[in-house]
Amino acid sequence: MNDPLQVDAYAAADFNVSDQAVVDRIEQLLAVDGVHFRQQACLVDLGCGPGNISLRLAKRWTDCCVLGVDAAERMLRVAEARRHDAGVMTERLRYQRRALPLPASSLEADLVVSNSLLHHLHDPMHLWSSVKSLASSRCLVLHRDLKRPDSEASIDGLCQQHVANAPEVLQRDYRASLRAAFTAAEVKAQLAVAGLPQLQVMEVEDRYLEVSGWITGCQAGVDQRSP
Numbered sequence: 001m002n003d004p005l006q007v008d009a010y011a012a013a014d015f016n017v018s019d020q021a022v023v024d025r026i027e028q029l030l031a032v033d034g035v036h037f038r039q040q041a042c043l044v045d046l047g048c049g050p051g052n053i054s055l056r057l058a059k060r061w062t063d064c065c066v067l068g069v070d071a072a073e074r075m076l077r078v079a080e081a082r083r084h085d086a087g088v089m090t091e092r093l094r095y096q097r098r099a100l101p102l103p104a105s106s107l108e109a110d111l112v113v114s115n116s117l118l119h120h121l122h123d124p125m126h127l128w129s130s131v132k133s134l135a136s137s138r139c140l141v142l143h144r145d146l147k148r149p150d151s152e153a154s155i156d157g158l159c160q161q162h163v164a165n166a167p168e169v170l171q172r173d174y175r176a177s178l179r180a181a182f183t184a185a186e187v188k189a190q191l192a193v194a195g196l197p198q199l200q201v202m203e204v205e206d207r208y209l210e211v212s213g214w215i216t217g218c219q220a221g222v223d224q225r226s227p
């Protein structure tokens, strides 16, 4: 998503409610297991776009370091400008231009999150392999995306309900995204192939999927890293 029209429309859109829902959900998942992020924990936001969620993570967990990763240069320019305007130091929030799949990494992430990324990837396994190579030996994961409706009529209904007044480019992208999205059964099958069957796949509201859970021990990239 590097087209200037798409980037401008996406960056200007108001995703406050769904962005905050991601942060609230992370808090909830931590609370369920009575876990806190350690000081200097590494929180990674894949496909971070204009940095909406990365910035919220940096503001919420002020002892942690956040890394936003995206393939689109223009998206990252917006993200970087927002970081600067918010007065958050680059030591605590930085952005990297990288395209998934990510190779084995020396980074050991305590959290890997993504929002609205999975359906953009040519191969969904690129997300799951990247998550595994980033994960520390105890890493929380949370991925949210659209779920694919079961008919064109349902797609029409969701477009009417959620983007009827949005700019044309966003309406077009939203329709394309709904068509490209996966079903819960498809995502479960992806996770089984990726060796992450313990992650939970849930349908949320009328149009989202959520993948959440913990990656631990030898599932994580730590055992793939060179000594």
Ligand SMILES: C[S@@+](CC[C@H](N)C(=O)[O-])C[C@H]1O[C@@H](n2cnc3c(N)ncnc32)[C@H](O)[C@@H]1O
Pocket (backbone or CB within 6 Å): 001, 002, 015, 046, 047, 048, 049, 050, 051, 052, 053, 069, 070, 071, 072, 075, 098, 099, 100, 101, 114, 115, 116, 117, 120, 121
């Ligand atoms: C719909 S936007 C979501 C942005 C952000 N996560 C949010 O919730 O606002 C999808 C983002 O995924 C990025 N993207 C798509 N394919 C990618 C890839 N292979 N590697 C990294 N980023 C990718 C796009 O550039 C775009 O910024």
